[in-house]
Amino acid sequence: MIDFFTLEGLPWPRRLWDIGSLLALQELLEAGSWVRHHVLSPAAVDWQRHELLKVIGPDVGLGDKELRAELTSLLSKPLLDPSPAHRRLREVIDHARGGYLSRWAAAAAQPEGRRPQPERLARVVAAHLLDLGYDASHLAAWIGQLAHQRASAEEVLRGAVALDAAAPREFTVLAVLDSAPERAQAESQDSWVSEREVVGWLKQRGHSTSGVRSGGGFCYRVTARDPFSAVSQVRELVERMVARSSFMRGNRGGIRPASQMWVDQHPDPIPFATPARGADVLSLVNEGRLYQVDGQRTLIDDALELAAPVNRGALGPAVAGAWAAVESLLSHPDDPAEEERSGKAVAADRLAAIIACSWPRAELTTLAHRHQPETPDALAEKLATCTANRDRAFAVAEALTAGDTLRLANRFRRDADIAAVHRMRRVVINPKGELATAATVFRIAMRRLYRTRNIVLHGGSTQGAALKAALRIAAPLVGAGLDRITHAALVEGLAPLDLAARAEVGLKLVGGETDLNVVDLLEPRR
Known part of the structure; x- marks a missing residue:
């Protein structure tokens, strides 16, 4: 949870990747009116509704009997505005809001085997508190104090329930x-x-x-x-x-x-100045191209300029610029029309695939630098001979696959590193399933950015339940995607659409007969 409330300097793989279920339901409720005003397409909102139906399934905060049954029934068909179903959804959201975190706290108190996983619980609680309107800086101070006091999970949840119940x-x-x-x-x-x-x-x-x-x-x-x-x-x-x-x-x-x-x-x-939103394109510095602006202007140059407001700009320019960059790089006039995709949503899906494929390499590289046993072990000795981050990440992936224990440096972010070890161990053991799940989360976030852009530009509104949250979630992910696109162009001369194709194929083949490793998903085939 400390990671999720940290604003400055936190790498994108350790940030929150989605909003909470209640805000997502409120977002869907509002989407109906934007369809009526021809700002959002019915296909886009139907996709949003179907994905949300999957998300609320394992959300124990939404009850387990009547409340869940009513939600499932309402989300199983279109929610036109106005309509009886649309009005009922508004009432159901109000019922679900009361006691939401209390139901999660009760689930966490269940015997082992029935309680939620720690990271799942942390993401739910953090997203819900941010969605309520608490500022990340305030929540960082709150959870930091609990960490200093070595609070138990029960005490953390009790504090979160109190924040949930407190009136503005x-x-x-x-x-x-x-x-x-x-x-x-x-x-x-x-x-x-x-x-x-x-x-x-x-x-x-x-x-x-x-x-x-x-x-x-x-x-x-x-x-x-x-x-x-x-x-x-x-x-x-x-x-x-x-x-x-x-x-x-x-x-x-x-x-x-x-x-x-x-x-x-x-x-x-x-x-007065707000912290940057975490969109980092490190390849420009790593490849020595930060000041190299002479010569022929490329599509990526234009995209980086368009996306520049995403870190500190006002909501409208930030959303519009970020999506313009994504669409310019990852859509094509000859893209086939597909029923489940509306407009340029294919660009969101392609960016999601690129981000998902870059995730394991980013985390494994970080863990490679964190592995610092007091007495060098086999992994430390192997890492000492590596000259490239790809090799370091591959060594850590092999160690996790073999069940080896990483000896992490005893520093402030050690708990976050331990969480990353558990996360990456799941990825190397079940790469196709874990990466498919991550890609779905990224796809939802990128399509939310696309809908937000349409609301801002076509609806002329910067208001709405989830607009600020959409940018908070999307900005670091857009930065991660632009970073990989920029790197591929600078190092390989690879076009963005070709990188997206490589990522989509990689997600299908990883861990299969071709022996494609999670470290090499965005690399040219060796």
Whole structure:
């Protein structure tokens, strides 16, 4: 769970890959209205509904009798809006929300063999708390404190149930502006505070005013789950002002927010800038191409430029740019029309295959660097002779297949490494099944990004139950896919569609008669 709430510096394989079941149901409910407005196609929403029906099957938080039966019945047929089934689904979601984590906690208290697996439980709890609106920074502090106290699983779940049951609270947030043009208009707002009032507000609450060069600001009262999510709400208000001020004539500098915001009764200022969303394309640095921009411009150059807003941009440009990059690289005019695919959804499926094939290599390489026994064993000696990450990953895969134990470095992220060992051991033992499951999860995430893009561009809306979660989930995965596409182009000169074909074939052949290994799924055949 610490991994799932870590915002900065966490590799994509260890992040959350999906939203929770309740938010997914709410997303499906909203999708019906977008079909009515011709923003989403019926085929896209039917695919979404069928996949969700599979997801809720093992979700014990959705009950085991009447509630589950009603959900299964409703999801087994189209949910037109308006319709009786659509209205019933809204009511069922409300019933399912109450006691959702309590039902998971009860399942975890069952005897061994009947309780959920630890990683499954961690993903469910983390996704549900984030979906409720808790900020990842707040949840990271919460779970970090429990880890420091060496809390039991029961104590963690008890704390999560309490967070689930807690009602949102009212917070007062001070947003300071470094520059406030058209001052008279700002001063006419009830929430405006002058430079002198800003300094007084900070001093009264024990905050340092050193370095604060205020041009005034706004003091908002918002309802939120925690101080960080309160700041997130106010940040969106300020960003709307900044966007409006960019259209001013003669003052293109516009409104400029200060670097920090403050929350009443919260001890520390909170940065205005949000952490990057985790879309990393490391191949540009690893292959020495970060500054090489002269010469002929390629399709990948265009895609990277389009996707640039995905890390820190506003939701609309981030979603639109990320999907434009994916579609430009992984769709083709001659793609055959398929009933279960709508529009350019084939690009989402191809990217999902590439990501799934890159996952084992990424995790196994990390574990190779983490294996540091006090006395060198056979694996450590073999790793010492490896000159390439491919060989290191292959050595670890062989060790896990043989049932060997990895001796992980005793450092802060050791628990995460232990979880990765269990995960990769399942992959090397049952590669086809585990990778198929991962590819399905990635496909759902990428198609969610595609639907989100259609809602933003064709529906003209950045609101909605799952839009922010869709970008939070998709951004690191898009980065991982672009990284592999970029690497293949730089090292092999391989086109993105050819890499996707290699990935799709690899998922079919891995672990079979051709002896294709999980480490080599994106490599040219040796």
